Amino acid sequence: MISGPRSIVLFSCLLLALSGAAFALSRLYTPERTVDLTPPAAYVGAPVPPQADPGTAVRRTQLVDEDWLRRTSRATGIPSPALRAYADAQLSGVGGCEVGWTTLAGIGWIESQHGTLGGRTIDAEGRSSSAILGPALDGSGDFAAIRSTAASRAWHGDATWEHAVGPMQFLRSSWEPWAADGDRDGTIDPHDLDDAAATAARYLCAGGRDLARGDGWASAVLSxxxxxxxxAAVHAAASAYAERAAGRRAG
Structure with a gap:
């Protein structure tokens, strides 16, 4: 949830990785208002009933169909645990509005390359191999100056400046009002992509936003x-994922 050069660099990487999906900035905004654009498509396979994972004491409640997950992960290049987190957030309705997995995936790519930024890997439970910590929000460059609090220090360890954390890059102040247990394991953790994706869905839908409308979608992502x-970067990423997923279905 931070702006600056890192987002633009990742956007450039996205254009190479996803075959140059383009979107004109001039169509997005005027100085006073958001204009209409087409929300990215977000088809998912039929949900499956919750099933217990016999290998753990925690009930694994994956919602998305495993076959859809496997095939769409291959088509889009999104790691399966990350795609599961995005699709389950959509299917659960946790946000309370029509937020699609493609939108969450677009944000997840820009923020942390689905938890794999800097050569990290993401495990089956949706956790990166090492914690993802955003830069200090110290007012330098394009970053706002935001002082850390006693509570946020416990997240990132900086006694002076705030940092966003986790694969969806939440500030503690933005996390706490919307935090959701995406994998229903009894723990809510910004470093767990299942929880972070569900929390992002709630955040995007806040205030009764209608993400099925172009202006509502743009307003949500801008927030x-x-x-x-x-x-623009999120829209390009989400649209490219939608196109790749649709191509897989057509094939």
Whole structure:
């Protein structure tokens, strides 16, 4: 949930990785208002009943169909645990609005490359191999100056400046009102992509936003990061994932 050069660099990487999906910035905003754009498609396979994982004491409640997950992960290049987190957040309705897995995936790519930023890997439970910590929000460059609090220090260890944490890059102040237990394991953790995706869905839907409308979709993503470039990057990523997933279905 931060803006700056890192988002633009990742956007450039996205254009290479996803075959140059383009979106004109001039169509997104005027100085006073958000204009209409097409929300990315977000088809998912039929949900499956919750099933217990016999290998753990925790009941694993994956919602998305495993066959859809496997095939769509291959088509889009999104790691399966990350795609599961995004699709389950959509199917659960945790956000309370029509937020699609493609939108969550677009944000997840820009923020942390689905938890794999900097050569990290993501495990089957949706956790990165090492914690993802955003830069200090110290007012330098394009970053706002935000002082840390006693509570947020426990997240990132900086006694002076705030940092976003986890694969969806939440600030503690943004996390706490919307935090959700995406994998229903009894723990809510910003470093767990299942929880982070569900929390992002709730955040995007806040205030009764209608993400099925173009202006509502753009307004929601802009609230996540106050940057025109960021909204364009998320839209390009989400649209590219939708196209790749649709191509897989057609094939």
């Amino acid at each position: 996540y990061n106050h940057s025109d470039e960021y909204v």
